[in-house]
Amino acid sequence: xxxxxxxxxxxxxxxxxxxxxxxxxxxxxxxxxxxxxxxxxxxxxxxxxxxxxxxxxxxxxxxxxxxxxxxxxxxxxxxxxxxxxxxxxxxxxxxxxxxxxxxxxxxxxxxxxxxxxxxxxxxxxxxxxxxxxxxx
Amino acid sequence: xxxxxxxxxxxxxxxxxxxxxxxxxxxxxxxxxxxxxxxxxxxxxxxxxxxxxxxxxxxxxxxxxxxxxxxxxxxxxxxxxxxxxxxxxxxxxxxxxxxxxxxxxxxxxxxxxxxxxxxxxxxxxxxxxxxxxxxxxxxxxxxxxxxxxxxxxxxxxxxxxxxxxxxxxxxxxxxxxxxxxxxxxxxxxxxxxxxxxxxxxxxxxxxxxxxxxxxxxxxxxxxxxxxxxxxxxxxxxxxxxxxxxxxxxxxxxxxxxxxxxxxxxxxxxxxxxxxxxxxxxxxxxxxxxxxxxxxxxxxxxxxxxxxxxxxxxxxxxxxxxxxxxxxxxxxxxxxxxxxxxxxxxxxxxxxxxxxxxxxxxxxxxxxxxxxxxxxxxxxxxxxxxxxxxxxxxxxxxxxxxxxxxxxxxxxxxxxxxxxxxxxxxxxxxxxxxxxxxxxxxxxxxxxxxxxxxxxxxxxxxxxxxxxxxxxxxxxxxxxxxxxxxxxxxxxxxxxxxxxxxxxxxxxxxxxxxxxxxxxxxxxxxxxx
Ligand SMILES: Cc1cc2nc3c(=O)[nH]c(=O)nc-3n(C[C@H](O)[C@H](O)[C@H](O)COP(=O)(O)OP(=O)(O)OC[C@H]3O[C@@H](n4cnc5c(N)ncnc54)[C@H](O)[C@@H]3O)c2cc1C
Numbered sequence: 001x002x003x004x005x006x007x008x009x010x011x012x013x014x015x016x017x018x019x020x021x022x023x024x025x026x027x028x029x030x031x032x033x034x035x036x037x038x039x040x041x042x043x044x045x046x047x048x049x050x051x052x053x054x055x056x057x058x059x060x061x062x063x064x065x066x067x068x069x070x071x072x073x074x075x076x077x078x079x080x081x082x083x084x085x086x087x088x089x090x091x092x093x094x095x096x097x098x099x100x101x102x103x104x105x106x107x108x109x110x111x112x113x114x115x116x117x118x119x120x121x122x123x124x125x126x127x128x129x130x131x132x133x134x135x136x
Numbered sequence: 137x138x139x140x141x142x143x144x145x146x147x148x149x150x151x152x153x154x155x156x157x158x159x160x161x162x163x164x165x166x167x168x169x170x171x172x173x174x175x176x177x178x179x180x181x182x183x184x185x186x187x188x189x190x191x192x193x194x195x196x197x198x199x200x201x202x203x204x205x206x207x208x209x210x211x212x213x214x215x216x217x218x219x220x221x222x223x224x225x226x227x228x229x230x231x232x233x234x235x236x237x238x239x240x241x242x243x244x245x246x247x248x249x250x251x252x253x254x255x256x257x258x259x260x261x262x263x264x265x266x267x268x269x270x271x272x273x274x275x276x277x278x279x280x281x282x283x284x285x286x287x288x289x290x291x292x293x294x295x296x297x298x299x300x301x302x303x304x305x306x307x308x309x310x311x312x313x314x315x316x317x318x319x320x321x322x323x324x325x326x327x328x329x330x331x332x333x334x335x336x337x338x339x340x341x342x343x344x345x346x347x348x349x350x351x352x353x354x355x356x357x358x359x360x361x362x363x364x365x366x367x368x369x370x371x372x373x374x375x376x377x378x379x380x381x382x383x384x385x386x387x388x389x390x391x392x393x394x395x396x397x398x399x400x401x402x403x404x405x406x407x408x409x410x411x412x413x414x415x416x417x418x419x420x421x422x423x424x425x426x427x428x429x430x431x432x433x434x435x436x437x438x439x440x441x442x443x444x445x446x447x448x449x450x451x452x453x454x455x456x457x458x459x460x461x462x463x464x465x466x467x468x469x470x471x472x473x474x475x476x477x478x479x480x481x482x483x484x485x486x487x488x489x490x491x492x493x494x495x496x497x498x499x500x501x502x503x504x505x506x507x508x509x510x511x512x513x514x515x516x517x518x519x520x521x522x523x524x525x526x527x528x529x530x531x532x533x534x535x536x537x538x539x540x541x542x543x544x545x546x547x548x549x550x551x552x553x554x555x556x557x558x559x560x561x562x563x564x565x566x567x568x569x570x571x572x573x574x575x576x577x578x579x580x581x582x583x584x585x586x587x588x589x590x591x592x593x594x595x596x597x598x599x600x601x602x603x604x605x606x607x608x609x610x611x612x613x614x615x616x617x618x619x620x621x622x623x624x625x626x627x628x629x630x631x632x633x634x635x636x637x638x639x640x641x642x643x644x645x646x647x648x649x650x651x652x653x654x655x656x657x658x659x660x661x662x663x664x
Contacts, residue, residue, distance in 0.1 A: 103564075107285075111564075113578065115575075118556070118557060118570070118572070118573060120564055
């Protein structure tokens with residue numbers, strides 16, 4: 001369980017918001033970072049276009065709610081399905097799949113609540129994957 | 137004709153065919169409808185043409201919940217509470233009239249179809265465009281409304297009246313009327329019943345200077361608002377135990393109000409312009425508001441009440457309870473008012489000061505709107521324990537004051553939660569925005585209901601039914617067990633939907649006026 005102080009909580013909320021809005025935009029080059037550089041991490045970098053902190057913050061909060069899902073392999077399977085998440089996966093294909101998963105979640109009403117934000121489960125899982133792939 | 141009670145000799149006996157008690161939107165509407173009919177109509181009104189504090193004090197009472205004051209949520213002068221109202225008009229939905237198995241005590245004895253023609257006639261009273269409450273009937277220009285999944289959401293629509301102040305707008309018409317007399321500063325303190333207990337023999341009028349008179353009429357219409365009508369019934373008819381029309385102990389029960397919780401907010405993930413129909417208030421040179429709510433199918437499937445959410449307050453950063461409270465405080469102060477629950481709002485602002493400062497800074501400097509707050513207006517379930525009773529305390533005219541004892545329940549919370557959830561699903565599916573829910577709505581306790589906004593929608597305490605065991609008035613709004621006493625008020629609503637009540641009050645008032653005209657034609661006004 002992650003405990004946030006009031007100020008940290010506000011900051012996390014802001015990051016979360018920025019993270020939410022960042023997902024739908026186009027892929028841009030990911031800046032060099034000190035984080036892990038395996039296949040999943042590099043695929044994620046190409047999905048997010050902005051500081052991965054945002055997504056990581058959301059992901060941590062999701063994992064605090066769903067500790068049973070804290071497995072990178074399992075989450076990668078959920079998020080990527082047949083497209084195994086690796087450095088070689090075309091980013092566009094991955095984005096298309098993510099958007100379609102998210103759309104289906106919204107249609108089905110499969111939402112998760114994080115700090116009041118009502119997110120598609122698949123995007124929360126994607127962020128959880130980011131949280132496990134880029135530990136602070 | 138217009139007169140003041142002081143112009144009439146104390147002890148006078150006045151007579152009329154129809155006596156209307158109360159000159160708010162309901163009473164004025166009936167008086168207008170009866171203008172030129174040849175019936176002699178007397179409208180007695182407690183207040184004058186201007187607001188005065190002494191008369192207003194007659195409305196003091198106790199609201200056990202403490203979240204709004206009874207004397208600040210209704211107004212006692214000619215024109216009634218339209219003196220302060222907001223002018224939001226919308227009809228009830230078809231399903232609001234139906235008996236819904238998942239909503240105990242729901243169902244009207246009439247259908248939407250029965251009242252539709254009267255809605256259309258009522259529309260012009262509010263100085264608004266023709267009757268059209270479907271988004272399809274409006275031209276939103278280059279940005280149409282979203283195409284919603286009908287299993288989940290439906291659009292809500294209000295037409296906004298200027299807002300019509302019924303007093304100043306209609307006083308001249310009634311002043312000039314040859315068959316309608318309006319008597320100001322005349323408080324009805326008692327409705328008396330014939331010895332046989334079924335027909336009303338007269339009403340007692342009093343003013344604050346101790347003058348008294350009596351009115352006898354063939355038919356009487358109580359149009360004193362959702363609480364005062366009930367108070368008069370409970371106070372009157374000493375011959376009838378518990379008050380007039382109260383053999384079943386139902387007068388005063390099933391009180392309803394529309395809670396307006398802050399539901400959260402939406403942040404756009406698309407151009408703000410795409411949301412134009414939902415935040416712009418003017419289309420086709422008319423003032424309207426477009427909102428969202430659970431479709432009839434969703435209400436049935438989820439077992440929830442009717443509800444609406446609409447955008448309010450642009451967001452320059454993100455939703456925050458502190459900013460909501462800050463806006464409420466500033467709006468109230470702009471009108472030189474001190475909100476009833478100011479303490480709670482101040483505490484929320486202080487708790488959220490960080491967000492309030494950031495939002496205010498961005499408002500002042502950045503100016504880019506990123507989203508909107510969401511305000512809900514939900515139906516409440518009719519509950520016999522939500523109740524108006526009389527206290528031992530008396531007002532300046534010697535009438536017992538009222539106590540309102542009620543609560544907002546779990547079904548209402550779940551309704552708002554599910555509605556926001558449906559909005560999140562649809563905005564997500566359409567790829568236009570993300571929704572943040574007010575987290576208090578997720579807690580299954582009553583904290584969410586402690587910081588609600590209220591707008592004087594007092595409904596339900598003399599409910600309409602087709603049997604006296606289930607209600608206080610029949611389908612013609614006549615009080616069961618009486619031959620000539622009628623009610624024109626939102627107190628007759630058995631359920632309240634999400635729609636603001638005044639358009640429906642006016643529609644029912646016109647319907648009642650038609651009924652009285654028919655009775656008068658066949659000489660049956662004093663029905664037995
Ligand atoms: C802040 C606020 C905002 C609102 N906004 C909206 C809105 O946007 N849309 C909407 O639909 N509704 C709104 N309402 C509610 C609306 O004002 C009422 O639904 C409407 O005024 C009810 O009309 P009425 O004639 O039944 O009762 P009232 O308007 O309350 O009139 C009752 C009349 O009876 C008189 N009276 C009372 N007792 C006696 C007595 N014993 N003897 C003689 N006369 C008596 C009173 O003086 C008064 O004139 C709002 C209310 C408030 C407080």
